[in-house]
Amino acid sequence: MTQLTINEVKRHAGLARLAMTDAEAEMFAGQLDDIIGFANVLQEVDTDQIAPMTHPLPLYNVLRKDIPTDALDREEMLESVKEHEAGQIKVPTII
Amino acid sequence: MTLFEKTATELQSLLHNREISVKELTEESLARIEKMDGKVQAFLSTNGEQALAKAEELDKQPLEGRGPLFGLPIGLKDNIVTKGIVTTAASKMLEDFVPVYDATVVDKINEAGLVTIGKLNMDEFGMGSTTERSAFQTTHNPWNLDYVPGGSSGGSAAAVAAGEVAFALGSDTGGSVRQPAAFCGVVGMKPTYGRVSRSGLVAFASSMDQIGPITRNVEDNALLLSAIAGLDPKDSSTSPQAVPDFRAALTGDIKGLKIGVPAEYLGEGISPEARNAVMEALKVLESLGAEWEEVSLPHSKYASPVYYAISSSEASSNLARFDGIRYGYRAEGVKNLEELYSRSRSEGFGDEVKKRILFGMYTLGAAHHEDLYVKSQKVRTLIAQDFATLFEKYDVIIGPSSATTAYKIGGKIHDPLALYANDVLTVPINLAGIPAISVPCGFSDGLPLGLQIIGKHYDEATLYKVAHAYEQATDFHTQTPVIWEGK
Numbered sequence: 001m002t003q004l005t006i007n008e009v010k011r012h013a014g015l016a017r018l019a020m021t022d023a024e025a026e027m028f029a030g031q032l033d034d035i036i037g038f039a040n041v042l043q044e045v046d047t048d049q050i051a052p053m054t055h056p057l058p059l060y061n062v063l064r065k066d067i068p069t070d071a072l073d074r075e076e077m078l079e080s081v082k083e084h085e086a087g088q089i090k091v092p093t094i095i
Numbered sequence: 096m097t098l099f100e101k102t103a104t105e106l107q108s109l110l111h112n113r114e115i116s117v118k119e120l121t122e123e124s125l126a127r128i129e130k131m132d133g134k135v136q137a138f139l140s141t142n143g144e145q146a147l148a149k150a151e152e153l154d155k156q157p158l159e160g161r162g163p164l165f166g167l168p169i170g171l172k173d174n175i176v177t178k179g180i181v182t183t184a185a186s187k188m189l190e191d192f193v194p195v196y197d198a199t200v201v202d203k204i205n206e207a208g209l210v211t212i213g214k215l216n217m218d219e220f221g222m223g224s225t226t227e228r229s230a231f232q233t234t235h236n237p238w239n240l241d242y243v244p245g246g247s248s249g250g251s252a253a254a255v256a257a258g259e260v261a262f263a264l265g266s267d268t269g270g271s272v273r274q275p276a277a278f279c280g281v282v283g284m285k286p287t288y289g290r291v292s293r294s295g296l297v298a299f300a301s302s303m304d305q306i307g308p309i310t311r312n313v314e315d316n317a318l319l320l321s322a323i324a325g326l327d328p329k330d331s332s333t334s335p336q337a338v339p340d341f342r343a344a345l346t347g348d349i350k351g352l353k354i355g356v357p358a359e360y361l362g363e364g365i366s367p368e369a370r371n372a373v374m375e376a377l378k379v380l381e382s383l384g385a386e387w388e389e390v391s392l393p394h395s396k397y398a399s400p401v402y403y404a405i406s407s408s409e410a411s412s413n414l415a416r417f418d419g420i421r422y423g424y425r426a427e428g429v430k431n432l433e434e435l436y437s438r439s440r441s442e443g444f445g446d447e448v449k450k451r452i453l454f455g456m457y458t459l460g461a462a463h464h465e466d467l468y469v470k471s472q473k474v475r476t477l478i479a480q481d482f483a484t485l486f487e488k489y490d491v492i493i494g495p496s497s498a499t500t501a502y503k504i505g506g507k508i509h510d511p512l513a514l515y516a517n518d519v520l521t522v523p524i525n526l527a528g529i530p531a532i533s534v535p536c537g538f539s540d541g542l543p544l545g546l547q548i549i550g551k552h553y554d555e556a557t558l559y560k561v562a563h564a565y566e567q568a569t570d571f572h573t574q575t576p577v578i579w580e581g582k
Contacts, residue, residue: 012456016411017418018449019434019441027446028453034512035454039400042470045477052472053479055302055332056288056528062331076195080422091420092431 004029004036097258098123100575103164103315106261110166111158117166117210121150124168124212128259134240134578136232137254139173141213142180149210156208163318163342165208169262170254173214174221174297175306177201180211184297185229186219188417188424188443198295199330200264200306200323207322212260215250219445220414221268221299223247224518226275227508228447235504236279237576238542242501245275251309252279258579262319263309268299269402270496270521272307273533277496277545280535280571282316282562283309287553288528289334291320292327298413300406303525312572313534313563317341320555336553344556345563350384352561353489359395360494360520369495372537372544377493379568380561390489392481395523397474399515402522404458404471410448411455417443447511479527486551491561495520496533496545520547530555534562535571543571 006025009032013020020028074087083090098106098120109115125143132138146168153166171177174184176194178201183189197205204211218228226234226249234249236242237257244253248265252275255263265272267285276283284307291306298304308319324338356377361370377387419425419439426438444452458467485492498517507514524531529552536546546565550558566572 009453012453012460013449014437015460016415016452016456017433017436017440018444018452019437028450031450031511032454032457035403035450035515036457038512038515039404039467039471042397042400042404042474043466045394045397045470045474047470047473047477050473050476052469053476053526054472056479056526057332057334059332064328064331072195077421080192080195081420082425089420092429092435094432 004032097127097579099258099261099311102312103167103261103318106167107163107165117153118147118150120166121146121168121210121212124260128212131257131259131578134235135237135253135257135259136234137215137250137257137259138170138213139183139185139216139231139250140181142211146210146212153208153210162207162322164322167209167262168212168260169204169209169264170212170215170251170260171201171263172217172248172251172265174217174266175200175264176295176297177211177214180214182214182297183231184220185217185231186444186448187230190424192422196295199292199327201295203323209262215254215263217250218247219448220297220410221247221266221271222410222447222451224270224274224514225502225508226250227504228445230445233504236501236542237578238280240578241503242542243278243504245278245497245501247271248309249275252276252281252283255279255281255309255311256576258575261310262315264306264323265309266296266304266306267525268303268406269518269525272309273496273521273531273545273547276309276533277543278501280543280574281309281311282313282532282534282572283307284316284320284532284555284558285524285530286320286324286555287334287530289332290324290530290553290555292325292330292333294327294329300409301413302409303406313559313566314342314345316532317345317559334553339556341556341559344560346560347564347567349380349561349564352380352385352491354380354385354387355390355485355489355492356387357392357395357492357494358389359392364498364516364519365495366499368500368539369498369544373493373495373546376536376546376565379565383564383568387493390485390492392485392523394474394477394481395519398478398523398526399518401471401474401478402518402526403454403515404467405475407451407455408458408468409455411452411459414448414452419443475526478523482523482527482529490557492549494547496547500539500542500544524549528552530558532558532562534566536569537571
């Protein structure tokens with residue numbers, strides 16, 4: 001059975017861009033261990049000759065005509081943006 | 096007593112004879128919410144003014160050309176985006192998010208003349224089965240306020256059960272329409288994957304998410320699915336298959352219907368009450384001319400782990416869009432862009448959501464991609480094949496919608512693995528992409544039980560036919576909770 005370390009949890013949290021304290025990482029380590037253990041039962045299934053199912057429907061290359069339509073309104077969209085100026089979204093200094 | 100004890104067809108004839116107006120129906124819904132929702136807490140928000148204004152407009156429309164759902168009030172699960180109306184997915188992340196467009200199902204219910212009354216509570220982003228994972232409030236089961244309504248569409252099922260609205264829409268990724276419908280004694284349909292557009296549904300697991308109707312009876316459910324289904328250029332997974340008039344399937348004739356009853360759905364982990372209710376229901380169906388046999392879905396026990404691995408993987412990808420920049424919660428006092436992302440996400444998401452994102456990251460990571468993610472996809476193939484094999488011989492598959500009746504509030508939330516294990520009756524259907532409906536089939540200690548009828552791809556018509564025949568031969572759907580009368 002896997003024993004996730006706090007550092008492993010924090011590494012995954014970093015990849016998912018989730019800030020995490022050691023205490024939180026410890027809590028999630030225990031919970032994730034439980035789920036991973038729960039999923040271990042899958043190893044007993046023989047799937048050597050089985051193709052993975054990626055989607056419930058056999059769909060290939062669904063296309064549509066490229067017809068211009070009205071785009072969403074910029075002013076309306078900016079109403080959900082916390083900080084913006086002159087139609088531009090503001091973020092903290094990058095460089 | 097409430098008007099919403101009546102069926103859509105009965106309400107339509109009242110509207111037609113000018114005995115009531117759309118405005119009065121809307122007022123009835125709002126008054127009912129005012130009276131009941133302090134206890135039930137199904138609604139996260141209501142939009143009374145807009146609803147009444149729309150009702151007045153609708154009342155001016157001529158009687159000719161009105162459809163079967165014209166003027167009736169509906170509530171929407173709060174992960175269905177509504178232009179100009181806050182849509183939260185019950186997450187702090189979207190607490191003040193005002194969408195700039197309507198979901199396709201919202202366009203369709205508007206075309207049908209339904210009046211949107213408000214937005215309904217749910218587990219955050221659909222991740223849960225009790226509605227206790229909402230960031231904002233706990234919804235109570237109208238049949239017993241100490242119990243959960245189920246989830247994740249718990250608000251939708253509770254609002255219909257409490258008679259606050261005639262209809263609701265929920266969404267079902269692993270049972271989130273059927274299980275709360277069962278817990279609240281109402282009818283809930285998870286349509287075939289691809290039957291209803293997901294455009295404007297806040298994404299959880301895109302290969303399984305599907306919007307479905309929750310109503311007090313089967314006919315209303317069939318009418319609502321006919322209204323919201325169909326091909327949508329905005330969702331490339333929607334089917335070009337024609338949408339039948341599902342009401343036409345409600346003939347009552349199920350003579351010669353072949354039913355498979357999986358041993359795995361009545362065995363270990365299923366309460367005696369749920370098992371007995373299903374056995375009684377089979378007797379009713381037999382008396383109507385159907386035949387049933389015990390069958391096997393041998394990979395059932397793997398469905399829950401497969402579901403959690405795949406749905407968490409898809410969720411970790413889907414929820415990457417919440418970056419604190421373009422919309423949604425934004426952390427304050429950050430030093431740089433990286434911190435803006437990680438603090439906004441950490442402060443905006445609840446623990447269950449974070450756990451699923453972490454499990455998804457783990458599942459998709461290079462170290463476990465083969466033995467967990469791809470392995471799950473392969474077992475998913477086997478689960479889908481189990482159903483395909485049975486459907487060569489049987490018209491429908493029947494079992495319970497849930498292993499037990501509703502849980503006490505606070506009772507199961509600390510035992511996530513027990514909750515995950517309870518999903519064994521519902522998640523296989525989403526993995527296979529097939530439709531299933533839950534109809535009321537009994538009570539235990541005053542709490543409702545649901546019968547799950549599972550069908551072939553795009554064969555919702557047969558599910559409605561069987562559900563309707565069963566419903567008309569029983570009286571469970573006519574019973575109402577004690578609080579119904581405001582006691």
